[in-house]
Amino acid sequence: MSQLELRGIRKTYPGIAEETLKGIDIDIASGEFLILVGPSGCGKSTLLNTIAGLESITDGAIVLDGQDISTMEPKDRDIAMVFQSYALYPTMTVRENIAFGLKIRGLPKADIDREVARVADLLQISHLLDKKPSQLSGGQQQRVAMGRALARRPRIYLFDEPLSNLDAKLRVEMRTEIKKLHQRLGTTIVYVTHDQIEAMTLADRIAVLKDGELQQLGTPKEVYDTPANLFVAGFMGSPAMSFVPVTVARGERGPEAEVRGEDGRSLTLPLPDYLADRVGQRVILGIRPEHITQPQAQKQDSRLVATGAFTIEVTEPTGPDVIALIHLNDTPVHCRIDPEHPVTWGESAELMFDMKKVVFFDPETEQRIAPH
The missing domain is CATH 3.40.50.300 (P-loop containing nucleotide triphosphate hydrolases)
Structure with missing residues (x-):
C-alpha cells in the first residue's frame, strides 16, 4: 500500500x-x-x-x-x-x-x-x-x-x-x-x-x-x-438536484419562502434558522427528489416539514419508487414517491417537503451557503 x-x-x-x-x-x-x-x-x-x-x-x-x-x-x-x-x-x-x-x-x-x-x-x-x-x-x-x-x-x-x-x-x-x-x-x-x-x-x-x-x-x-x-x-445524484429560486422571508416561526406551482397554488416552506440574516434576499434552494415525497405521519411534527398539493406533470415508475415531476417557481422539480402511494400525471397530489437536508446556494457566487 x-x-x-x-x-x-x-x-x-x-x-x-x-x-x-x-x-x-x-x-x-x-x-x-x-x-x-x-x-x-x-x-x-x-x-x-x-x-x-x-x-x-x-x-x-x-x-x-x-x-x-x-x-x-x-x-x-x-x-x-x-x-x-x-x-x-x-x-x-x-x-x-x-x-x-x-x-x-x-x-x-x-x-x-x-x-x-x-x-x-x-x-x-x-x-x-x-x-x-x-x-x-x-x-x-x-x-x-x-x-x-x-x-x-x-x-x-x-x-x-x-x-x-x-x-x-x-x-x-x-x-x-x-x-x-x-x-x-x-x-x-x-x-x-x-x-x-x-x-x-x-x-x-x-x-x-x-x-x-x-x-x-x-x-x-x-x-x-x-x-x-x-x-x-x-x-452528483440521479435524478439530479433541483434548483428553485426563492426569496427569504421572515415568518412567525423562523425564515420561510414561498413556492408556486404551474397551477397557481402556492406553499410556504420553512427554512433553516441560519438563513435568518438573508431575509429579503434571493437564494437558490437545492432540493433532491427524496426530500419531496408522499405525506409521512412520523415527520409531520417537525418545524422543517411542510405539506401542499401540486399538479403532477410526468410520472416515471422505476420499480422501488416513482419519480414525479412538478414545477415550482417556473422550475422543473423531481419528487420521489412510494409506488404504494399512487400519483397520476395531470392530477393534483398531496406532497410533503422535508426541508431538513435541503441546501441553499448564493445566486451570485453559486457557492453553498454554509450553516453558521
Missing part, C-alpha cells in the same frame, strides 16, 4: 492557451479508493495519465511514498493502469497476457506460474487461462486486464473508465467485484469515471473536477449531502 500526493498539478498543451489542469492538490492515503469524476473534458483522464507518466506535467509535483516521481519514466514508477479498452494482446492466451509483465521483469517461471494462478483464482478466471481474448465476453476481458495489473503487485493501481464498455447489468456486477477486490487487498486505487453512481458506490473519497479545477474533495456522503457549489450539487 502506498501514499500518493498531487501537489499543484498543472498541465498546458502547446498551442492551447487555457490550462487543462489548473493546480490540482490531492493527498491520497495508503489503501484509499479515490475516484476522479466529472463531465467529459474536465481533465480527469489527463490527471490520471500524468500519475502514470504517460503525460508530462507543466508544473507541480507527483510524490509517491515521499519520492518525487514527476519526471520518472512510466516503467520506473511501479504503477499499474487498467484502460477503458482493456488493451489485451490478441494473439496471447489469458495466461500469457497476465504473465507478460512478469516475464518482462525477468521473474523465474515457477514464480510467474504461481502468481498467474493466484490472480486467476482471485478473479475467478482460472477456467479461461488457455483462451484468447477474442473468445471472451466484455466482462471476462475486463477481469483479465485487471489480472494483468494485479499480477505485478504495483504500489498504485490506476483505472481509466474500466466499465464504460460494458452493458448496464454487467457494469453493476463488475462494480461489485472491484469493490470486493479492494476490500480484500486494501490496495491504493485512483479511478476515473464520468458515472456519478459508480463514484458514489465505489469511492472512499470523490474528487469532482470541472474545467481542470478541483471543485470538491470529500466522502460520497459529504459530496452528496453538502455539495460545495451548484455544479457539484447538479452533477
